[in-house]
Amino acid sequence: MSDKKIIKFNDFSSYLNRQSGNHVCPICGHDEWDLHTAENAAIKSEDGKNKKYIVPTLPGSPRIDPLDAPLNQLYQSPALNILIMTCNNCAYMNLFNYQKVKEKLEQHSEDKGNTESRNESTEG
Numbered sequence: 001m002s003d004k005k006i007i008k009f010n011d012f013s014s015y016l017n018r019q020s021g022n023h024v025c026p027i028c029g030h031d032e033w034d035l036h037t038a039e040n041a042a043i044k045s046e047d048g049k050n051k052k053y054i055v056p057t058l059p060g061s062p063r064i065d066p067l068d069a070p071l072n073q074l075y076q077s078p079a080l081n082i083l084i085m086t087c088n089n090c091a092y093m094n095l096f097n098y099q100k101v102k103e104k105l106e107q108h109s110e111d112k113g114n115t116e117s118r119n120e121s122t123e124g
């Protein structure tokens with residue numbers, strides 16, 4: 001897999017399922033969610049050969065002077081990529097930091113890869 005691998009629905013879903021907390025909506029108490037990832041917004045390039053993805057983002061506001069210290073460490077780039085859980089019942093939205101989830105997913109697949117290769121060596 002390349003470094004440019006995007007987080008798809010199944011990646012985000014399995015990430016959420018590994019978290020120990022419950023998935024009950026804090027507003028209405030229901031537990032069914034829609035997950036919004038880049039895959040949901042897939043569009044084709046003009047030649048139709050490659051898929052393009054639209055990643056949900058929160059826009060950052062530009063600093064007045066480029067030398068000003070950032071007021072908020074989250075906004076060091078023009079936009080913050082996010083993943084969204086939307087409650088099916090009341091539409092409350094939970095936002096996740098895309099980059100941090102991506103790092104956690106990569107860390108998890110490395111750990112899993114190490115475990116699997118160890119298992120293979122003991123079996124073989």
Ligand SMILES: [Zn+2]
Nearest residue numbers: 025028087090
């Ligand atoms: Zn809700």
